[in-house]
Each structure stands twice: as C-alpha cells, then as structure tokens.
Amino acid sequence: MALVTGGSRGIGAAAAHALAVDGWSVALTFRTGEREAAEVVAAIEAAGGRAVALRADVTDPAQASAALDDAREALGGPVLGLVNNAGVRDDDLAVSLDDERWQRVIDTNLTAAFRLVRDALRPMIRARFGRVVNIASVVGPRANAGQANYAAAKAGLIGMTKTVAVEVARRGVTVNAVAPGFVRTALTADLPDEVVDGVPARRAGTPGEVAACVRFLASDDAGYVTGSTLYVDGGLSA
Amino acid sequence: MSTVTAEQVEKVVRDALESFGAETEGVTLETTFEELDVDSLDLAELSQIVEEQYGVVLKGDDMKQIASVGDAVSMIVERI
C-alpha cells in the first residue's frame, strides 16, 4: 500500500493514478482539496484500483502521523510506498524574503517529508521492502532567482534522499527523488507560457510524465535504483 | 509491576537477532553485537520490536550504551 501526499491534484493525483494502475492500493492526502481528492479516488476506483483520501496537513506532525495510521487502517497492511509530493512555493528575492515565508516552504517541502520518511521506514525495514519517492525539483540543484526558500528545501530533499538511501539500502528499501522541470499545474498557473522557451523540449511537461517516473521508481524493476534523482525536465538541467 | 521475566525478554531479543540473520547458536548474555555482526540498523529494528512487545521506548542514545545481548536484556527489563 502506498501513501501519496498532496494527491488531490497535479503531480500527486497523477502519481496516485499511476501507482494504482501498477496494483498499489493508494492513500492520498490533501489539505484543503477534499472534493478534488474524492474525484481522484473515484477515478482510481472506476479504473479498478483501490484508493482512499485522507485529510492531513503534512506540516502538522500529529496529522502526518495520523495519516500513516489511517492509511494502514483503511487499506490494510503497512505503508510500503511513500511519495512525498505535497509542496508549496512562496517566491521572493532573498533580500525581501521574511522568516515566515522561508519557514513555511522549508516546513512543507522538506521537514514534513523527513518526518514521514522516518515514520514510514520502520515498517519498510521490517518488511525488507519499501519504496520512497521524494518529489524534488530542478530548482535546488540549479538556481532560480526568487526561490531561495524553495531551492533550499528541494536541494535539502535531494540530500536527505541520498543519505537515507544508503542507510536502508541493505534492507531492500529504496529512496529516490524525482526532479520535475516546468509542469503545468496549479502550482505554476501564474507562470507565463514563455517559460518553455528556455526548455530544450520547448514545451511544459505533464503530471502524467512525472507520474510515470514515480511509478517506475516504486516498481520491483527499480529495486537496484536508490539514492538517485531522476530528472523529468525536457532537458532543462542537461 | 510486571510479570515479564528476564528469560522471556532474552527470548524476544534472540528471536529478533535471528530474524536479522545472526547465528544465535552458542550465544550467551556476554556475546556482543559486534561479534554477531549486528549493526546499528538492526538495533533500531530491535528497539521497534521491543516497543511493540513491551511498550518500552529505547532511544538511539540508549542503543549506543548496549554492547552485548545481556546489556540489551537488562536495559529492557529495567524499563518494563
């Protein structure tokens, strides 16, 4: 069974679909998008999969830990797949970025992901199988003016991914990151179409294209891939 | 007050070690985890098993203090 955070729309919703197609029962969390999350569940079920939506603000440790418990309860069996996808951006130049906006982005994109990894790892280690996929970004490994907070969080996520990967590799648990480039979702709704001019593929990526990578990393076939970051960016970081 | 004996705890620890792939034949309370090739991740798993079984929480710092099977058994018995 897999838990996908922020599965109510965008990349998380697509990842939940893709995992369900591969036979995973999927618990997807949302913070505000209850109706959207219910639609994702309905679509997965209509396609013959199994899913449940859980409300959880991942930045609240109690809610995050309850989501793991509730997922186990609702779908039976431990969470052996974890996709840390919930993410926010709150852009400004570093000179204008206040502590609150710095912290919110770090809390959601990095600290919340770490807590879920820590709590989910124990049953994975016991089961001698686990798949963690952290949704990072091309921003972090590379610069993007106006996103010091986001870049720090995503670079931190990749660093965390590598270190945790080596800690648990001998237990059949893999930990990887997927780094999308420019994908059209609610998160990027404010960005102009011209952004694609800087992308070698000259188009935005789709949530499905990112989800396909998540699905691969969560599969049995990817058992020897760990600590890596898979870029899905139309060549942006090449 | 508890009715759990040191022998019972020792059995739980031995079973855990076995599940980690350690050769537990001939193991005594004096046997060290190093001799058994039991690593820090195994000990983290042992702490999880103990927590599930007895509700005793062993932190990372606690685990650093135990070097032998006997150390583990005494610490767990003490905390139950």
Ligand SMILES: NC(=O)c1ccc[n+]([C@@H]2O[C@H](COP(=O)([O-])OP(=O)(O)OC[C@H]3O[C@@H](n4cnc5c(N)ncnc54)[C@H](OP(=O)(O)O)[C@@H]3O)[C@@H](O)[C@H]2O)c1
């Ligand atoms: N789109 C891109 O171009 C792009 C590029 C690189 C990386 N990424 C990363 O991909 C991930 C998904 O992004 P997206 O584009 O699909 O964004 P999105 O459409 O805005 O979706 C974000 C999801 O995260 C959830 N979420 C946000 N804060 C949360 C919190 N505190 N607790 C629980 N859930 C929370 C949202 O749920 P609610 O609305 O219910 O809060 C939503 O389901 C993010 O980590 C993002 O950084 C995206």
